[in-house]
Amino acid sequence: MFSSDELSSLRWDPVRGSVEIIDQTLLPHTLRRCHLDTLSDFCHAISTMQVRGAPLIGIAAAFGLARALSEDGSSKNLESARSRLLGTRPTGANLRWALDAICAAVGDLEPDRRGEAALARAIAMRSEDIAQCARIGEHGLTLLRRIEFGERLNIMTHCNAGWLATIQWGTALAPVYKAVAAGIPVHVWVSETRPRNQGMNLTAWELQRAGVPFTIVADNSCGQLMRAGLVDCVLVGSDRTATNGDVCNKIGTYLKALSARDNGVPFYVALPESTIDWNCPAGEAIPIEERDPAEVLTIAGVDAAGEACEVNLAAAGSPALNPAFDVTPGRLVDALVTEYGVYEATPAGLSELRASVYGRR
Amino acid sequence: MFSSDELSSLRWDPVRGSVEIIDQTLLPHTLRRCHLDTLSDFCHAISTMQVRGAPLIGIAAAFGLARALSEDGSSKNLESARSRLLGTRPTGANLRWALDAICAAVGDLEPDRRGEAALARAIAMRSEDIAQCARIGEHGLTLLRRIEFGERLNIMTHCNAGWLATIQWGTALAPVYKAVAAGIPVHVWVSETRPRNQGMNLTAWELQRAGVPFTIVADNSCGQLMRAGLVDCVLVGSDRTATNGDVCNKIGTYLKALSARDNGVPFYVALPESTIDWNCPAGEAIPIEERDPAEVLTIAGVDAAGEACEVNLAAAGSPALNPAFDVTPGRLVDALVTEYGVYEATPAGLSELRASVYGRR
Numbered sequence: 001m002f003s004s005d006e007l008s009s010l011r012w013d014p015v016r017g018s019v020e021i022i023d024q025t026l027l028p029h030t031l032r033r034c035h036l037d038t039l040s041d042f043c044h045a046i047s048t049m050q051v052r053g054a055p056l057i058g059i060a061a062a063f064g065l066a067r068a069l070s071e072d073g074s075s076k077n078l079e080s081a082r083s084r085l086l087g088t089r090p091t092g093a094n095l096r097w098a099l100d101a102i103c104a105a106v107g108d109l110e111p112d113r114r115g116e117a118a119l120a121r122a123i124a125m126r127s128e129d130i131a132q133c134a135r136i137g138e139h140g141l142t143l144l145r146r147i148e149f150g151e152r153l154n155i156m157t158h159c160n161a162g163w164l165a166t167i168q169w170g171t172a173l174a175p176v177y178k179a180v181a182a183g184i185p186v187h188v189w190v191s192e193t194r195p196r197n198q199g200m201n202l203t204a205w206e207l208q209r210a211g212v213p214f215t216i217v218a219d220n221s222c223g224q225l226m227r228a229g230l231v232d233c234v235l236v237g238s239d240r241t242a243t244n245g246d247v248c249n250k251i252g253t254y255l256k257a258l259s260a261r262d263n264g265v266p267f268y269v270a271l272p273e274s275t276i277d278w279n280c281p282a283g284e285a286i287p288i289e290e291r292d293p294a295e296v297l298t299i300a301g302v303d304a305a306g307e308a309c310e311v312n313l314a315a316a317g318s319p320a321l322n323p324a325f326d327v328t329p330g331r332l333v334d335a336l337v338t339e340y341g342v343y344e345a346t347p348a349g350l351s352e353l354r355a356s357v358y359g360r361r
Numbered sequence: 362m363f364s365s366d367e368l369s370s371l372r373w374d375p376v377r378g379s380v381e382i383i384d385q386t387l388l389p390h391t392l393r394r395c396h397l398d399t400l401s402d403f404c405h406a407i408s409t410m411q412v413r414g415a416p417l418i419g420i421a422a423a424f425g426l427a428r429a430l431s432e433d434g435s436s437k438n439l440e441s442a443r444s445r446l447l448g449t450r451p452t453g454a455n456l457r458w459a460l461d462a463i464c465a466a467v468g469d470l471e472p473d474r475r476g477e478a479a480l481a482r483a484i485a486m487r488s489e490d491i492a493q494c495a496r497i498g499e500h501g502l503t504l505l506r507r508i509e510f511g512e513r514l515n516i517m518t519h520c521n522a523g524w525l526a527t528i529q530w531g532t533a534l535a536p537v538y539k540a541v542a543a544g545i546p547v548h549v550w551v552s553e554t555r556p557r558n559q560g561m562n563l564t565a566w567e568l569q570r571a572g573v574p575f576t577i578v579a580d581n582s583c584g585q586l587m588r589a590g591l592v593d594c595v596l597v598g599s600d601r602t603a604t605n606g607d608v609c610n611k612i613g614t615y616l617k618a619l620s621a622r623d624n625g626v627p628f629y630v631a632l633p634e635s636t637i638d639w640n641c642p643a644g645e646a647i648p649i650e651e652r653d654p655a656e657v658l659t660i661a662g663v664d665a666a667g668e669a670c671e672v673n674l675a676a677a678g679s680p681a682l683n684p685a686f687d688v689t690p691g692r693l694v695d696a697l698v699t700e701y702g703v704y705e706a707t708p709a710g711l712s713e714l715r716a717s718v719y720g721r722r
Contacts, residue, residue, distance in 0.1 A: 028676035192657070192674075194555055194579040200658075200675050208676060216681040218555040218657055219581050220613025224649065224687035227615070252581025254588070258619040288585065296553070296579055299660055301672030311662030311672055313553075314561050315389035315569060320577040326585035 053165020058094030070115030140175025161237025245330025246283030414526020419455030501536025522598025606691025
């Protein structure tokens with residue numbers, strides 16, 4: 001699994017000198033790659049969610065900044081490009097983290113050396129992400145091995161925290177793929193994740209492609225499935241984690257965490273350390289992105305002939321609100337699964353993780 | 362409000378001698394009435410959800426049984442028609458309640474008198490429903506008056522428990538309409554209610570028609586809105602209530618109740634007494650209807666030209682599961698609002714209600 005680089009959410013094309021992505025807005029109906037050649041291409045790809053998922057957004061932004069610096073390595077352009085990229089999505093922590101990493105790598109260099117150095121750093125970040133996600137998978141697998149289950153291990157996930165949200169493996173899906181590779185009979189409950197349906201569109205597509213058994217359900221079903229004893233654990237990703245253990249993730253995550261706690265189902269969050277905002281003391285401080293209400297009022301799919309089409313769901317003139325993320329308090333999170341190991345979602349747990357990270361750096 | 366009989370979810374047409382309904386599967390895009398002339402018409406209308414909502418299903422079934430008896434008043438046909446109607450939807454309590462009421466009204470009569478008597482009882486049940494819902498609205502209004510709010514009273518509802526689910530007023534929306542009439546500045550959060558979107562399709566349509574301010578949100582948003590302090594109370598209906606206070610309602614209700622409790626938001630359930638299953642000791646005993654997975658995998662709307670169309674959302678071959686209801690434990694319900702008054706969602710509260718009902722009968 002994931003032995004080749006053939007299908008990846010984002011790769012550097014050295015021949016063309018540009019970045020190739022999968023346009024995730026077209027999945028699951030069409031698998032189309034496209035190239036990002038200009039800073040505007042990168043900004044557009046992130047804001048329209050052609051690439052999404054906190055880790056992948058970070059890496060895409062790093063390549064975008066490298067691209068801008070290869071055109072013009074001046075400090076003025078560095079600041080301007082950084083600012084444009086930072087404005088594309090407000091909630092995820094990796095965007096700022098990745099841009100800061102590039103700035104740190106090139107800040108002291110002469111302007112005409114910055115493009116090359118930034119590209120080298122972005123390429124390295126991409127490789128590091130793969131290794132980190134693989135380690136998250138291994139650490140998550142140790143948790144999954146402790147769960148008693150019947151005929152199959154029923155894992156519920158939300159949104160997409162698979163390889164489409166990273167480079168390979170994913171965060172929440174990495175332990176799933178590792179469990180499958182280890183011969184554990186896994187079944188995944190995929191909640192569709194309205195309004196943009198990343199569960200139905202991306203997670204189900206990933207799992208289908210990988211031959212992992214899954215069932216799609218409406219987001220509303222998740223509580224009832226837990227009450228019926230059909231869920232052995234919940235495993236989700238994170239867009240930003242605060243230092244008290246609060247987790248900001250795709251809207252609807254909090255409801256699953258509440259239901260998991262009410263039914264004694266373990267609730268795990270898988271995340272690379274880069275997703276933790278060490279300057280954020282609590283979930284209340286995280287800005288929640290509000291996206292276009294049209295994402296609630298319309299939906300895209302394919303018609304009977306397989307042609308892509310978008311339909312209006314609501315009566316004309318209906319107002320809607322579209323917050324894209326919610327905050328799950330750390331008290332509802334049973335464990336944070338990182339590339340450094342498994343930690344409590346508490347101030348003490350985050351402090352311990354921080355010590356581990358700085359000790360190893 | 363609701364002074365005329367002009368727009369009603371179901372009415373008896375004495376000239377044609379049949380029942381006229383609004384085909385709710387076409388809303389909000391098309392308002393079309395249709396006639397139910399045969400027992401098969403009634404069964405089809407209930408199972409395909411042209412009429413839905415526990416109270417309306419009950420009344421439609423009563424008229425359906427009356428229709429069958431007007432053709433053939435034999436005991437054999439009574440039992441056969443009752444059985445066919447009872448099989449259309451398994452979860453709601455009113456279906457059996459209404460059929461039992463008709464059977465009780467006609468069982469001792471000569472076969473050729475049964476059709477007329479059943480029709481008279483069904484017409485009376487329809488009128489009683491209107492009066493009951495108006496009383497639910499008044500009792501609910503007393504609860505709403507006690508809530509402190511800022512610029513507007515933000516009420517969150519789920520699915521549709523408005524006049525489209527009953528005959529007039531509704532259950533959960535009755536207090537909303539009464540509050541608007543009383544001059545309270547109400548705003549309603551309408552959760553879309555996947556998979557069939559009765560919130561977006563029916564509740565928003567009702568509120569828009571009545572000039573009540575509302576905002577549509579994805580079901581996933583409801584927890585975040587409560588965390589942000591944007592919800593003053595939750596008000597939902599019930600399809601079946603157990604004698605311990607457990608409430609079975611549209612899938613997703615339980616998640617709202619969990620979130621309401623976690624955020625100190627009052628969670629009220631509005632229901633006519635006919636929705637209580639006095640033979641059901643707890644939610645676990647309620648059969649949860651599983652509907653066609655296609656309801657999750659496809660969705661209906663209108664295209665840019667306003668033409669009705671259905672789109673496939675998931676990749677071909679994706680499995681889905683579609684439980685239509687969930688159970689909210691009574692411990693999460695702050696009050697049951699009935700036509701007899703407000704009661705605790707506990708065995709003691711239900712006993713008290715039962716005593717009130719029998720005392721007044």
